[in-house]
Amino acid sequence: MFNATRPQPGPDCSKDYRSKEVIDALREIFYGKCYLCEDETQNPEIDHFIPRETDPAKIYDWNNLYYICGRCNGVKRTATDILDCCNAVDVVSRAIKCIVPSIPDGDIIVDAQDDRETTKNTADLLNRCYNEKNTGNRGITRELLHERIFEEYSGFIKYRTALKSKKSLPRQKDDAKQRLLNMTQDSYPFSIFWKWHIWSDPYLSSVLDFRNL
Ligand SMILES: [Zn+2]
Incomplete structure (x- = not known):
């Protein structure tokens, strides 16, 4: 989850909320x-x-319409009382911890960081979005989703290694640093993971300026 800014006013959706606009x-x-x-x-x-x-x-x-994938839409259904990523008051990536599992078929770790019901509901929902495999179709979409997360994670590990290695040239270290920071941008796929893999890592926290994450 990441915070998004919704412009006002939005397009006219008073008659058709599924228009191209x-x-x-x-x-x-x-x-x-x-x-x-x-x-x-x-x-x-x-x-x-x-x-x-x-x-x-x-x-x-307009304020009630959100961009969602088919898998998550099927999981969410009528869930309510969850964190609103369009409300700047809630920094959603700080409220929910997301960590890549150590093996590809393991469950993604999702953990609420405060005791609010809304935060707990959101963590429960994200846990199901990432991990639920209670139907044949969800088993397949889970596998594909985890593969895409792992592909990004392999890049993250590669850049971390380049940043830490004594064999890397200064320009290689600088490139690795920029790429790691780029992964924490809201526009980057699965950005909440890369933020938490930096916040949870004493080495990366010490060398990257994570105040801006
Ligand atoms: Zn989704």
Whole structure:
């Protein structure tokens, strides 16, 4: 999860919330990523943050529309009371810890960082988005999602190694540092992981200026 800024006013969605104009605007706001799992989705859908069943009046409300992947949309369904990534008050990447598992088929580690019900609900939802495999289809989408996260993680480890190695040239160390910081940008796929893999790492925390993450 990452924080996004929603421009006001948005496109007219009073009659059709699935128009090209609306989905294009959402794609830009969320950097083409699912707002929950941060995968660059090939199959974008529109989520009603407050479910349509809960509040039908918000079906055509611009502020209630979120860019989501098919997998997460199927998992979320009618979940409510979760952190709002478009509300600047909640720094969502600080509230939920996400760590890549040590083996590819292991569960992704998701951990709430405070005791608020909203934070716990969000951690529970993200845990299901990343790990649920209770149907054949979800088993496949989980495997593909984990492979994409692992592919990015292998790059992260490569840059960390280059930064720390005595064999690296100064320009190689500088390049590695820039690439690691780039991975923490909100626009980067799975950015919450790379922030936490830096915050949890005494070495990287000491050499990267993580105050800006
Ligand atoms: Zn997703």
